[in-house]
Structure formats: structure tokens, C-alpha cells
Amino acid sequence: MASTLTAGEAFADVLAGLHDTVADLAERVCRSGDPELLHDLRVAVRQARAVVRAGRRVLTPEARDRCRAELGRLADRTSLLRDLDVLLAGFDDLETEDAAALAAVRARLVRRRASARGALVRTLRSERFAALMAGWRRDLAVPGGGPDAVRSARRVAGRRIATAWKRVARAGRAIDDASPAEHFHTLRKRAKELRYLLDRLGGLTDPEARDALIEMLKRLQDVLGAHQDAVAQRALVREAADHAGAAAAGTELDRALAQRQAAARAGFADAWAELDGSRSRRLVAEVTGD
Template identity: 35%
Template sequence: MGRFIGAELQQVLRLQITLYACRERLLAATDPEALHDLRIALRKLRSLLRPLRGVEACDALQQQAAELGRISGPLRDLEVLLAHLQGLGMRDAVSRRQPRLLEGYRALLADDALPALFEALDQWPHSWRQAAADAELTGLAKRVKRRLAKQQRRLGEALVDPAHDRHRLRLLIKRVRYGAEAYPQLSGLSANTLARLKAAQSALGDWHDRLQWLQRAEQEADLAACVATWRTALQAAEEAVDLQLLMLQEDFGC
């Protein structure tokens, strides 16, 4: 087994251990960072697997990781909102939503997506070794490098599109950044570029949160007191995003 193929195996096994630990922390219901850490581990796993699409050994695992990421996203959004409301001292608003959060944890733990992911993780090492033995992984590092470069080209094109969509740019930036973190030797991106990607992602995250919260406030009357503040913050976030995106144009040949 080649060095690259062996390194992939070790990284996935380490993430499997992390995901098991996060599940136990969620079951204990005493760790407010458990879901956040679970999603970070899922993101790292998906970033490893995304450039390997088309490799049969990886496709099922990628699908299960994506599904768990999808169903846990709204729960994480609720966690972020509650932390924000707590910081504002809005205890009643937090108390009204806390049962929904706890029920969300229970629903996530009971969902078929969690055991399905662990079943796929258990099966993956054998499938990966078999794919290597069958010469299905020949030239894999070069394929990954080409796919990372393609992601970067897509981001560069989107950055100069006058009709660019911030939601799509947020997704593209995350994919480029996390892909580079998963494959630092293949991405070709400098530390400075990675720092700018991180700053742009953070600014887009602030914008996305405020936009979501304003949408919630249209349906949840007890959030009305925050609307003016959130609108001001949204405008500031949009300005910060535009500045960060302009800086990124220099890094991606725009």
C-alpha cells in the first residue's frame, strides 16, 4: 500500500474514533461542544472524501457523512442562536427554546443516519484496502490534486461574477479551504491564502447567521426586540464580506 493511500486510511480511522467520542458526549448530554465537535469531524471526513468521488470504496461513506451533516445543521444553528441570546441576557427566549434543543439532541441520536455512518466507517477500511489491491487507486494523489485545482478555479470564477451569490461563495470558500486543510501538500495554497479564506468564511458566517435570525424573527415574535440590531449587524457583515472577497480575488488570479 502506497504512502498516500496509507495516510488516507489513518486519517479516516482517527476521525472514526473522534466521531465515536462525540456520540458518547452527546449521549451524556453534559457537553455543550459535543455537537459542534461532531460536525467538525464530519466536515474533515467529507473534505477528505470529496476529492475521491468516483472511488466506489468512498462514495457510500461520503453519502452517509453528508446525510448526518444535513440533519445536524439546523440543530447547530439553534445552538448558535441560543448562545447569542444568552449573551444578550434574553433568558426567557433561551428558556423557551432550550427544550427544543434537547429534543433535537435526542432525535439526532435516535436517527438512522448515525448508526448508518458508523456502519459505513466500519466497512470502509476493508473496501479501501481492496480497492488498493485491485489497483483502483493508482495515481490517486494526482487525481486529488486536479480536483482541488478545479475547486479553486470555480472559486476564482465566482469571485469575479458581478451577480455572485453570497450563499454559493460561502460554500465554495469552505470547500477550497477545507480541501486545502485535508491535503496541504496537494492544494498549492500558501498560509496567507488560507488565512484569507478563513477570514472570508468567518465574515460570511456572521452574515449568514444574522440573515437566518432575521428570517426567524418574522415567525418568532419574542425575537422582535433584536431585529434592529441584527439589521445593523447584517449591513456591517455585508461590508466586511465584500472587503474579504475583494482581497481573495488577488489570491485566485482574478
């Protein structure tokens, strides 16, 4: 991405590419149940939402707000299927004393996954999704009319990344041993947003510092992702076990998943200490130009 671009040009270029990526992946997800395609779609949608949010003074306000809301709704529609994909991929690693009850729980999860996939396909083939994509291409894949649209893309990107970093720092530093799972999930969302901006706007900044910071974020995200996966899976397993009349098996499975959650939580301190250390702060300064 050329350093001479204006912010309006740079954001339009990024959002045009993401539009085409989402359109392609949406069609492929409708044709295939491959979990990797769903993962790629989720990432692209969330990257677009992060860039749209960062473009609050670059993009046209009405189009920005409308698209951001619709992207958030779309991202939410993908969550259940993704959680079920991850749970079922590792389900054979879970054990109970009652093999029949375990099979009944799995069967319930498989049926629920089929239902979740059907709902997502209907969303991706809906008029509402078509309207989102048409509005995105029309309003956001062209230079916007915000006050920062004519400013240096490098400078605007640096400021937006700096803001995202501050949100991560606030969320991470607020976590202690008594923090509920929701606080870890909030930090995870903030860290993802920063990562997405580095992925999509970081080409305007110092590439070596950007790549090093992304690697540090990946390690934190692995810990936070394992924690949130366990939280979501515990809820899914409890519901499936109750529906299958397998309460005892559900309790055993919940206990195993609770141990995974605790292990991820125990690994948080080291991962956060690395990201909040002096090296990461130096990298942020190099990326943002501060």
C-alpha cells in the first residue's frame, strides 16, 4: 500500500478487497460445510467491521454506521455454527463412563449444528445480506467524505491503531484473579480488533514492528481463545445433555471443559505480561509513529 495514499483512498481500497473476499467466501460457505471456510468468512467480516469502525472520520457517517451494524449482525449469525464446529472437532477427546449417554449428547450437537448451518445459509442468501453487500460496494469501496479522508493514510492508520492498542491495554490491565469470564472475552475482542487493524492497515506502517506485534498478539489470542471456547462449549454441552436426558454425562463433560478453561486462565498472566511489556510498547510506538 503506497505511503502517498490519502486515508480515503486507503480505506476504500481495503474495504473493496474485503467486500470481494466476503462475497466469495459467503458463496463458498453456502456450498460447503468446511469449517475452515466459515472461519475465513468470520475473520473477513470482523476485519471489515474493525476497519469500518476505525474509519469513523474517514467514511461517510451514515453509510459507515449502517454497514457496521449489519456486519455485527452477520458476525453474530456465524457464532453458533463456529462454536459447534470447534466442539465437535474435539469431541472424541472427551470421555464419560456412560458411552451411550456420550453418543446421545454428540447426536444432539450434530443435529444442532445442522440447524445452525441451515440458518446461516438462509442468512447469506437473504435479501438483507444482498442489500448489505450492495451498500458496501456502493458507499464504502469508494473514498469517503469524512474530515480525515484527505489526510495522510499513514498518519490516520497510526492513530487508529494507537487507539485500538489503548483499548487493549485498559481491558488487559483491569483483569485480576477474580475477574469473570466476560472480562477475558472483552479483552479477546479488543485484541482481535487490534490484530485486524494491523493486518489490514498495518501495511501503511513499519512492517517489521507490525509483524512482531502481531506475533505477540497471536500468543495472547491463543490463550484467550481457548478460554472462550471452553466457556461456550460448556453451555452447549449442558444444553445437549439436558435435551438428551444425560445429566450425569453432562456433568462429567462440563467438569472436563472447566479444567480446560482453568488451564487457559492460568496461562493468561504470562501471555499478557509479554504483550504489556516494554518491547511491545516500543513496537506500538514504531507502528503508530508516536
